[in-house]
Amino acid sequence: AQSVTQLDSQVPVFEEAPVELRCNYSSSVSVYLFWYVQYPNQGLQLLLKYLSGSTLVESINGFEAEFNKSQTSFHLRKPSVHISDTAEYFCAVSQGGKLIFGQGTELSVKP
Amino acid sequence: EAGVAQSPRYKIIEKRQSVAFWCNPISGHATLYWYQQILGQGPKLLIQFQNNGVVDDSQLPKDRFSAERLKGVDSTLKIQPAKLEDSAVYLCASSLTGRVETQYFGPGTRLLVL
Numbered sequence: 001a002q003s004v005t006q007l008d009s010q011v012p013v014f015e016e017a018p019v020e021l022r023c024n025y026s027s028s029v030s031v032y033l034f035w036y037v038q039y040p041n042q043g044l045q046l047l048l049k050y051l052s053g054s055t056l057v058e059s060i061n062g063f064e065a066e067f068n069k070s071q072t073s074f075h076l077r078k079p080s081v082h083i084s085d086t087a088e089y090f091c092a093v094s095q096g097g098k099l100i101f102g103q104g105t106e107l108s109v110k111p
Numbered sequence: 112e113a114g115v116a117q118s119p120r121y122k123i124i125e126k127r128q129s130v131a132f133w134c135n136p137i138s139g140h141a142t143l144y145w146y147q148q149i150l151g152q153g154p155k156l157l158i159q160f161q162n163n164g165v166v167d168d169s170q171l172p173k174d175r176f177s178a179e180r181l182k183g184v185d186s187t188l189k190i191q192p193a194k195l196e197d198s199a200v201y202l203c204a205s206s207l208t209g210r211v212e213t214q215y216f217g218p219g220t221r222l223l224v225l
Contacts, residue, residue: 004153032211043115043202043216044154051211090153097209098144098167101153 002026002095006102014110015083021076021105023065023091032094033074035065038104039087047089050074061085081109113137115217117203123223129191132220136184136205142166143180144214145188146202154202160186161209190222198224 007022025031032051036044048059055067065076074091086109092099116135124130136143141162146154157176159167163183171178175194180186190197200221204214 006153009151036216041218043218044204045216046213049213092153094211096167097142097206097211098156098159099154099214101155103151103153 002093002100004091004093004100004102006091006105008105009103010106010108012108012110013081016080018079019077019081019085019107021089021091021107023074023076023102025072025074025091025093031067031069033065033067034092034094034099035059035063035074035076036090036092036101037087038090044090047076081107083109083111085109115203115205115215117201117217117220119220120218121221121223123225124193125225126195127192129189130193130222131190132188132201132203132222134186134188134203134217136186136203137215140205140207140215141183142206142209143186144204144206145178145186146204148200148202148219150199157188159209166209193222193224195224198222 003026005024013019034049035047037047038044048057050067058064063078088104090104091102143160145157148154157171158178160180178188200219202219203217206214
């Protein structure tokens with residue numbers, strides 16, 4: 001069975017600083033990877049996904065993630081964060097159509 | 112396009128009571144999921160429906176949890192009797208076909224069992 005590990009439970013950063021949220025998955029033949037974001041008191045929203053093709057995927061709000069097969073990683077990065085990026089971020093892998101989530105990383109952006 | 116709807120948003124009950132949650136997926140979505148999200152953890156799949164049939168309920172505690180999607184549209188998740196450890200957010204999600212694709216989540220129902 002697939003599993004996902006998010007290495008940091010909390011990441012505090014200052015506004016306009018770069019950030020990396022780490023995600024590792026258990027290896028498999030075919031891997032489909034997702035990052036979801038959860039703002040306070042809201043449901044999860046898709047941030048970006050890797051299904052195939054280019055290993056670097058981007059979101060509309062400046063986040064990007066790189067699929068690294070050799071390191072079984074799918075780390076999320078943003079070069080300059082905003083206060084509004086404060087949220088919980090979940091990495092997930094698809095297995096048979098269902099999502100298996102990591103435990104989440106709480107990103108806290110301070111002014 | 113309307114999103115996934117869930118109700119109620121919050122529920123407080125005492126242990127051994129019963130509770131039900133309702134979910135209405137995005138129109139036209141064949142696949143519906145119920146997840147349990149315990150505080151400090153990622154969501155865990157409880158049950159997956161494809162139209163009105165169950166695809167995966169391997170993680171559903173069937174001695175106390177039940178779910179149905181009778182007409183292949185909206186769905187109800189029930190807990191009877193509730194335990195303290197059932198305190199969590201229950202998330203409903205839907206997707207178009209159930210293959211590898213984006214799942215759309217509702218706002219969740221926050222359950223507190225006292």
